[in-house]
Amino acid sequence: MRVMVVTESWLPSTNGVVRSVQQVLAHLVDQGADVSLVAPGATQASVPDGVTHVLATPCVPLARLGYAASVPTPGLERFVRRHRPDVVHVASPFLLGAQAIRAGAELGVPTVAVYQTDVAAFAAAHGFAVASSSAWRWIVRTHRGATRTLVCTQDAVRALRVRGVPRVHHWQRGVDLELFDPARRSHAERRRLAGGRDVPVVGYLGRLALEKELHLLEALAERDDLALAVIGDGPSRELLQQRLPRATFTGFLGGEDLARATASLDVFVHPGRHETLCQGAMQAMAAGVPAVVPAAGGAAELVPDAAGRRFTPGSATQLADAVDAVLRDRDRLGERARELSQGRSLAASLRALEQHWAGAVAAHAAQRTAGPTGTAGTAEPSGVPTSRTRRTGAAA
Numbered sequence: 001m002r003v004m005v006v007t008e009s010w011l012p013s014t015n016g017v018v019r020s021v022q023q024v025l026a027h028l029v030d031q032g033a034d035v036s037l038v039a040p041g042a043t044q045a046s047v048p049d050g051v052t053h054v055l056a057t058p059c060v061p062l063a064r065l066g067y068a069a070s071v072p073t074p075g076l077e078r079f080v081r082r083h084r085p086d087v088v089h090v091a092s093p094f095l096l097g098a099q100a101i102r103a104g105a106e107l108g109v110p111t112v113a114v115y116q117t118d119v120a121a122f123a124a125a126h127g128f129a130v131a132s133s134s135a136w137r138w139i140v141r142t143h144r145g146a147t148r149t150l151v152c153t154q155d156a157v158r159a160l161r162v163r164g165v166p167r168v169h170h171w172q173r174g175v176d177l178e179l180f181d182p183a184r185r186s187h188a189e190r191r192r193l194a195g196g197r198d199v200p201v202v203g204y205l206g207r208l209a210l211e212k213e214l215h216l217l218e219a220l221a222e223r224d225d226l227a228l229a230v231i232g233d234g235p236s237r238e239l240l241q242q243r244l245p246r247a248t249f250t251g252f253l254g255g256e257d258l259a260r261a262t263a264s265l266d267v268f269v270h271p272g273r274h275e276t277l278c279q280g281a282m283q284a285m286a287a288g289v290p291a292v293v294p295a296a297g298g299a300a301e302l303v304p305d306a307a308g309r310r311f312t313p314g315s316a317t318q319l320a321d322a323v324d325a326v327l328r329d330r331d332r333l334g335e336r337a338r339e340l341s342q343g344r345s346l347a348a349s350l351r352a353l354e355q356h357w358a359g360a361v362a363a364h365a366a367q368r369t370a371g372p373t374g375t376a377g378t379a380e381p382s383g384v385p386t387s388r389t390r391r392t393g394a395a396a
Helices: 016-030 076-083 096-107 119-125 129-144 154-162 187-193 214-221 237-243 255-263 279-286 297-302 316-328 330-341 346-370 387-392
Strands: 002-007 034-040 051-057 059-062 067-070 087-091 111-115 148-151 168-170 201-205 227-231 248-251 267-269 291-294 308-311
Touching: 002 016, 002 076, 002 096, 016 034, 016 087, 016 279, 016 346, 034 076, 034 096, 051 076, 076 096, 087 096, 087 346, 096 111, 096 129, 111 129, 111 346, 148 154, 148 346, 154 168, 154 297, 187 201, 187 248, 187 255, 201 214, 201 255, 201 279, 214 227, 214 237, 214 316, 227 255, 237 248, 255 279, 267 279, 267 316, 279 291, 279 297, 279 330, 291 297, 291 316, 308 316, 316 330
Parallel strands: 002 034, 002 087, 034 051, 087 111, 111 148, 148 168, 201 227, 201 267, 227 248, 267 291, 291 308
Antiparallel strands: 059 067
């Protein structure tokens, strides 16, 4: 199979989109697929061996947000035409991704768009609330053009469908169960994360940014009966180190270092309400660590009471109460978290993704067979105007 992966974010950025794209690329290479990558600033040296074609697109650094915003590139349609993929996988489309979906429509290539960043909530959290409704309109318009849209939680399924996005499918995301394993728990690592103290360690794992609502951790950081560990990096790190002086900051960790630190926590906590998934919670639970998350967004779906607790979004008091409740029953909740994770393996998730690609290819073929009416089987027209319909004003 020939698969082209288009992503709005790439190395050296470290976020959920980059990590998920890396997993998809590695899987495709392992399966012997013909793989192309379109990514901001990408080089052949920054992608896995076996990715045969790379198109580096321009980007605009946004230092305050800790992101580099991808922008459309004139060479994208030519790149798609040259390598003629069977399907284009578009990770978290916004600007570059929207261009890729349009190019697919122009060239008759099916597209699968993965909704995994709540851009509207991100804008509001950074003081651009006025742009939130405009962001949603653009997100809806973009995803309407895809052959198939994938989302990670039922919460996101509802959010897109209620706004009129068609062809939305649930894709169960997965975690590497061999890497994130309770057996990696280390007494020495736990003591390091606790700053040398022999107290329970509550830890956050993820990007350090404003939209994660990490200020809610301040009350935990001041307590003498537990320690706070912050695993990760991001644009808010310096500010957080000032506000959480007693916390242990590890900086960015990856691979076995990350897995060992995660397994050595006593409780995982994620304060932010705007997560479409929360990979940190999945990793912690796979490592046998119970989780405390807001009762909102994708994270709430991951964590039942049998494996952690949920708290009212924005409430530091309820967050602290939830942490205390989990610590009182930590071992049982951690065992259940690991058990639940057995049904969320990365391997199963990637196999499901292959099925979604195949479904998009089949739907696209059925639509082409049916002609412009789009009546064959259950296929639906993509909704993206081609250059011809734009010129003539005909309905798409």
